[in-house]
Amino acid sequence: MVVNKEYRAAMQQRISLSDEDKARILANVQKAYEEDPEQNNVILFEKNHRISVRQMGVVVAACLVLAANIFLIRDQFQQGRPGVKSDMPVSPGAVSGASVVSWQEYKTIDDIEKNTDCRTYQLSNLSKDYQVEKVEVANEERHVRITYKNKKKKDTILFEYKEEESSRDIIDQFADENEIKTKKVDGSMVTMYGDKKCNGMTWEEEECTFGIRMSKVRSIKSAENLVSAKLENTVHSNQTDKDKSKEDTDSVITPKAPGWEEEDEDESMSRENERVVLASIMEQQGFNVVITEPATDIVYKNIDDFESFAFRYDAPSVIEGHRIIGYAGWDGSPENVIDEYESEDVLTVSEVEVTLYRKGKKNWLLTFTKKDIDITLLISEFSFDQYSDEEKEDIIKQLFSVIKVEKEKEETEPKTTEPPKDSAATKSSIDAEPEDEEEFDDDYLNSTTVTP
Numbered sequence: 225m226v227v228n229k230e231y232r233a234a235m236q237q238r239i240s241l242s243d244e245d246k247a248r249i250l251a252n253v254q255k256a257y258e259e260d261p262e263q264n265n266v267i268l269f270e271k272n273h274r275i276s277v278r279q280m281g282v283v284v285a286a287c288l289v290l291a292a293n294i295f296l297i298r299d300q301f302q303q304g305r306p307g308v309k310s311d312m313p314v315s316p317g318a319v320s321g322a323s324v325v326s327w328q329e330y331k332t333i334d335d336i337e338k339n340t341d342c343r344t345y346q347l348s349n350l351s352k353d354y355q356v357e358k359v360e361v362a363n364e365e366r367h368v369r370i371t372y373k374n375k376k377k378k379d380t381i382l383f384e385y386k387e388e389e390s391s392r393d394i395i396d397q398f399a400d401e402n403e404i405k406t407k408k409v410d411g412s413m414v415t416m417y418g419d420k421k422c423n424g425m426t427w428e429e430e431e432c433t434f435g436i437r438m439s440k441v442r443s444i445k446s447a448e449n450l451v452s453a454k455l456e457n458t459v460h461s462n463q464t465d466k467d468k469s470k471e472d473t474d475s476v477i478t479p480k481a482p483g484w485e486e487e488d489e490d491e492s493m494s495r496e497n498e499r500v501v502l503a504s505i506m507e508q509q510g511f512n513v514v515i516t517e518p519a520t521d522i523v524y525k526n527i528d529d530f531e532s533f534a535f536r537y538d539a540p541s542v543i544e545g546h547r548i549i550g551y552a553g554w555d556g557s558p559e560n561v562i563d564e565y566e567s568e569d570v571l572t573v574s575e576v577e578v579t580l581y582r583k584g585k586k587n588w589l590l591t592f593t594k595k596d597i598d599i600t601l602l603i604s605e606f607s608f609d610q611y612s613d614e615e616k617e618d619i620i621k622q623l624f625s626v627i628k629v630e631k632e633k634e635e636t637e638p639k640t641t642e643p644p645k646d647s648a649a650t651k652s653s654i655d656a657e658p659e660d661e662e663e664f665d666d667d668y669l670n671s672t673t674v675t676p
Contacts, residue, residue, distance in 0.1 A: 252286070325367075330359040333370065342366050343432070347383050348605065349449055351536060351545030354381065367393065380439040381450075391433035395426050398435075405444060409451045422447040443540040481549045481602055482558050483527040484534065492521040505531045511597055512630040513552040519626040527551070530558050541622055542606075548623070549602045557591070557600040565589050571613060573620045580608060580616075590620065595629045 330336065333356060336344045340363045347354075350372060357373040357380075366387035373380050386394055401417035401424060408414070409427070417424040421441035427434050436450060493501070501524045506512050513531055515522045518539040525532040530553040537543045551557045565581035572578070573592075581589040588608055590601045601623060608616055 249290075325362050325365060327360050327362050330361065332356065333359060335359060336361060336368060342368050343385075343387060344368075345383075345385055345432075345434075346370065347372065347381070347436075347450055349542075349545070350381070352547060353377065353545075354379075365393075367391075377440070382437045383435075385432050385434045387432050389428060389431055389433065394433045394435040397437075398424055398426060407444075407448070409448050412451070414448070414451050416444065416447060425451060427451065446540040446544055449542050449544065481532075482560050483525060483532055484549060493523050498522070498524060501526065506630075506632060509553070510632045511552070511554075511595075513550070513597070513599065514628045514630060516626050516628055521547075527558060529553055532558075535626070537622065537626065539622075541619070542611075543603070543619060543622065546603060546606055550627075551600045552597050552629075554597065556598055561600060561602075562589060562591075568608075569616075571617060571620065573617045574624060576624075578620055582608075585609075590623070594627070595631060597629050597631075599627065 328340075330339065333344060333346050336342055336359065340361050342361055342363060343366075345368070347370075351374075353374045353376050354372040355374075356370060358369075358371040360369040360371075361367070367384070368386070369382060369384040371380060371382050384394060398415075398417050402419055403415055404418050404420065404422065405416045406413060407416070412427045412429045414425055414427040416422045417426075418441055422438070422444055423441045424437045425435065425447060434451075436447075438447075442450075502512050502514065505524070505526050508526065509529070509531060511531075513533060515533055515535045518537065519535040520538040522535045523533065530551045532549070532551050534547065534549045536545055536547055538545070551561060562581060565583045565587075567579060568582045568588075569580040570577060571580065576592050576594065578590055578592040581591070583589070586605050586607050588603045588606060590603070592599055608619070611619070
């Protein structure tokens, strides 16, 4: 029972009354005996079963004192438990052997470094739909809790850490959870909890204990991605812009995509608007790039002589949730798109040559050609550096799987005569390759998820 657990926990913490409470109880008992100093009314139950009104009053008073102090002990115990609130204030020293944790709430992650002595970590691989809802810091305990919330998906993620090895405050909250896997991720042994899919994780790193709890379950691969994306904030409040290198500055700046505003990227078009815009692009350009599942939050635009589109990849992967902006045209990409990017690598994926460009540490650009249409993709807040060529190919295949090129059908003159059934011309037409065959499989949806 819950009561028994709380009682045992209270006994283990050796909760005792303050000196003030002890004095009050002793005073009440002493007062009761002072009213009958000669003890003339001692009750002998074997001879007399009657209790006088005076005696009953003494007993009731003693019971009331005892009950009041029991409630006081209970409320003091609950004040020390995380997540349990009590309207009764606890004075310092009222609970012996159990310290009361003092939590301070802040608005942003940057406030951790500005106002506390704690290290600053954050989850850097969440989509823009996840906003920081609350930051809580227990400075003396070096314990930080950051709550992220996605209002659209009604999903909440609690990320917390304490600068203490094997911290029971974090690990014990998963004591009743089912352990589904323990796996090494980025050099740390991560324990995952849940039922088939993951709803929580704990691990140790850099003399800290970390924990993540999710309101919606995720796949093992997707959960690993959260762990590997934990980054320490290395930009200190007393550091000036002159102290930062150009590369570090570039690494935290999301490049501006020509023709796009931030509010445009976060919107999603209705099916009716999609059809109208795509029809307009087909009429002007003679082709369409259509984004398919598992992509979400899709937006199309007509920018000069190019089609532009934005989407999020919405399947378990290292690129899950990332906002991707693309351009498609008969030749190259719009002006200024590739400016300041440097060529990094060239890969052949599904017989398509893909060139990778980079800007800083976490801004990447990919170019390739599909069905004679040049396509450019921008991926921000992501790095290909930690992956092998084979893993990079898997990531690019996942992007290929949602991109479909449709071209305007050319009108042909009707044939006036039909060749004989057994003629060489008939055989040649049967053996010929389709004129509009895909250069790679548009339905590629089963590539393995990349694990860092």
